[in-house]
Amino acid sequence: MKTNILFFISSIVPVFFFNSVSAQQKVLQTDFNKGIWEQVGKGLQRKWVSGSESTFAFWKMDKGAHVAPHNHPNEQVTYITKGSVKVLMNDKEHIVKAGGILIIPAGVTHEFFCLEDGTEDLDFFTPVRKDWIDGTASYLPQQGKSLEVVAQFNDARPGNVAVSRTGRVFATIHPLAGAKQQLVEIVNGQPIPFPSAELQKNGQPADNNKFDTPLGIITDKQNRLWMIDMGLELGKTRLWCFDLKKNKVIEKIELPSAIAPKGSFIQDVAIDEKNGWAYLADIANPGIVALNLKNKKARRFSGHTSLQAEDVDMIIDGKVIDFGGKPARVGINPITLSDDRETLFFGAMNGTSWYKLPAGLFRENGNDNVIENAIQKVGDKPVSDGAATDKAGNHYITNLGGHSISKLDSDGHLTEFIKDPKLKWPDNVAVSEDGYLYISVNQLHTTTAFSGLPDAGRPPYFIYRVKL
Numbered sequence: 001m002k003t004n005i006l007f008f009i010s011s012i013v014p015v016f017f018f019n020s021v022s023a024q025q026k027v028l029q030t031d032f033n034k035g036i037w038e039q040v041g042k043g044l045q046r047k048w049v050s051g052s053e054s055t056f057a058f059w060k061m062d063k064g065a066h067v068a069p070h071n072h073p074n075e076q077v078t079y080i081t082k083g084s085v086k087v088l089m090n091d092k093e094h095i096v097k098a099g100g101i102l103i104i105p106a107g108v109t110h111e112f113f114c115l116e117d118g119t120e121d122l123d124f125f126t127p128v129r130k131d132w133i134d135g136t137a138s139y140l141p142q143q144g145k146s147l148e149v150v151a152q153f154n155d156a157r158p159g160n161v162a163v164s165r166t167g168r169v170f171a172t173i174h175p176l177a178g179a180k181q182q183l184v185e186i187v188n189g190q191p192i193p194f195p196s197a198e199l200q201k202n203g204q205p206a207d208n209n210k211f212d213t214p215l216g217i218i219t220d221k222q223n224r225l226w227m228i229d230m231g232l233e234l235g236k237t238r239l240w241c242f243d244l245k246k247n248k249v250i251e252k253i254e255l256p257s258a259i260a261p262k263g264s265f266i267q268d269v270a271i272d273e274k275n276g277w278a279y280l281a282d283i284a285n286p287g288i289v290a291l292n293l294k295n296k297k298a299r300r301f302s303g304h305t306s307l308q309a310e311d312v313d314m315i316i317d318g319k320v321i322d323f324g325g326k327p328a329r330v331g332i333n334p335i336t337l338s339d340d341r342e343t344l345f346f347g348a349m350n351g352t353s354w355y356k357l358p359a360g361l362f363r364e365n366g367n368d369n370v371i372e373n374a375i376q377k378v379g380d381k382p383v384s385d386g387a388a389t390d391k392a393g394n395h396y397i398t399n400l401g402g403h404s405i406s407k408l409d410s411d412g413h414l415t416e417f418i419k420d421p422k423l424k425w426p427d428n429v430a431v432s433e434d435g436y437l438y439i440s441v442n443q444l445h446t447t448t449a450f451s452g453l454p455d456a457g458r459p460p461y462f463i464y465r466v467k468l
Contacts, residue, residue, distance in 0.1 A: 030320045030327075032058050034312045036352065036383055038402045039416050041065065043114065048132065050318030055129040059121040061085070061114035069111040070137070074125040076104040083119025085112055133317045135403060135421020145418045147464040150438065151186040157442035157461045158191075160268075160386065160428035162217040162225060164244055167432065170194060170225055171440060171463060174427070175213040175232065176447045177455065182211035183227060186463065195247045206234035214240070216266075216280075218430075220273040224250070228269045228280055235262040239269070239278060239291065259289055259298045268334055268386075272341040275363055279335055279344055286331030288346065290362035301368060306375050307332045309350040314383045314445075315401050316425070321445050322452055334387035334397065345389055347381050347397075354381040354395060354408055379412035385444070386428030388437070390468070396437055398426040405429065405439065405466075418466055436465045 030049060037045040043062030048055060055074070061083070069088075078087075084097040089110040096102050104110050131137040150169060151158070156179050159172035169186040173179035181200045184191035193200050199210050206212045214229040225242040237260035241251035260266055265284035272278070280289040286309075287302030301307075309329040314321040321328050330349035337344055337359065344359045356378050361371050381387075382399035384406075389395050393410035396417060404419035405426060417437075425444040429437055440463050446456040 030313045030315065034310075035315060036312060036401055041067070047315070048129075048318050049315060049320065050128045050133065053127055055125040055132065055318060057121075057123040057125070057129075059119075059123065061119040061121065063114055063117045063119075065112075065114040065119075067112035069109050071107055071109040072125075072129070072131060072137075073106050074127060074129055075106045077124040078102045078104065079122045079124075081120045081122060083114070083116035085114055085119060085121065087112055129318075145466050147418070147420055147422060147439075147466055149189075150463040150465050151189050151191060153191060153461040153463075154459050156181065156191070157444070157447075157457070158427070158440040158463055159215045159442070160217050161430050161438045161440040161463050162219045163430045163432040163436075163438050164219045164225070165221065165223060165433050166244075167434065168244065169438065169463065170217060170219075172214045172217050172227065174442055174444065175215065175230075176444065176449050177457070182214050182229075183217070195242060195249065199249075206231075208234065211240075212238075216268040218269055218271055219244070220271045222273050224273070226269060226271050226278070228266055230264070230266055232265075236260075237264055237266050239280075253291070253293075253296055255289065255291070255298055259300050270335050270337040270344065272337055272359060274341045275359075277359070277363060279337070279359070279362070281332045281335040281346060283331050283333055283349070286348070288332065288335070288344075292363075299362070299365075301362075301371055303368070304372050304375065306346075306353070306355045307348070309348050310352060312350055312352060312383065314350060316445050319445075321400075321450055323450055325452055328450065334384060336387055336389040336395070338389060338393065339391040345378065345387070345395065347384070347387070349385060350383055352380055352382070354378045354387075354397070379408045380414045381408060382406050385425070386440075388429045388431045390431045396429050396431065398423075398429060398439075400425060400445070405437065422462070422464070431468070432465075435468045437468055438463060438465045 032047050035047045043065035045060045048057040079101050080096045082098050087094040157174040157177050159174035162170045173181050180203045183194050185194040212229050212234040213232040214227045216228040219225050223244045227240045229238045231237050237255040239253040243250045264282050266280045266282045268281040270279045276293040278291040286307040287300050289300050291298040309331045314328045333349040335346040344357045347354045357375050381397050384398045387397045395408040397406045399406045403421055403423040405417045407417040408414050427440045427442050429439050442461045443457045
């Protein structure tokens, strides 16, 4: 990040526990040149924002793009700035070229056809497009994939999700809402404390012998579950390991304070069980922590531009999302490993690029210059919170603004894997052995830490899965 992030994190941590920021009327400001395009149909992309009384949209269209017949209770002012469109309305055909304006009254059915590649359209609606916010706009194309509910949470938000090789499902409980439990297993659709109730914090002060504020979890090929505990109250970062055959803690590794000082926000983890290494992402002081699981020595790699947030807004349901009282600018967050454990992948939450790096450079203690020179861009990504990489090298990346999951294939092509209005902040994903993608969904943008307002989340929250 470009600000003093350690000060920022220390100032935002009390929000996790006290949840008491007063509401204020916000002035929205964003830059569409820096925003992320949302794919809403073949050859049809949009960016949009809403105030309290109106919605403004910027469309980019390719020749042949089509918006099916529809109507809405909003007056619409359409201004074509490039290219041209054909609009059918009231049994009449309207050709609107660059510089042309068309006013569509509320409740009138209309249909759009794009006539030229590179067409750009600015639309103004009043009142607010509520059907865009709740995802009920009927004219947007629906994909054949459907979400299956794995677990429903009525009084807590799931954080990250992990699936064992035998199909057991685990989730952390997100610390932003002051959860009493920290780690659960999903049994018959219900969250059960794992591995025991005694290890859960349960609303008590931080205890070195219990969980504090964990978030990132992952399973490895040796049937172990790993969980990174950020220790926001305790002031120390710990990596927990659980034997899933015996359902017990087998290791608890405390990161050195020189590597993970108090105020660190280490929230994602990738495990290399073949070579005995763990790779962790810190968003507080954006960097990668590489931990040798055999001798417990750790190093930090930071300072490179690939680890930093880009100057792009996180826009969800037409609103610019804040973090700590200003538009979110969050650095490295999702981090994954290739199936052979030789390539490390990562990207910033507020970032549009997905990077790769040979993991062997950390194992060989390569210096920072060597590591920097080895970083390569794999492809584009959306503003995201979580990612998973499958055996074939495909990357499934949560798309926060699109209520979707994007797929970046092994050739670097980015497509939309599934889009569903129920994906209200898809936080994290995990790929299972039997060919499913598990998704934790928790409306994190409605929490005080991101909105600066009292928590506006509407339970239930979910873990879903979808067939790959």
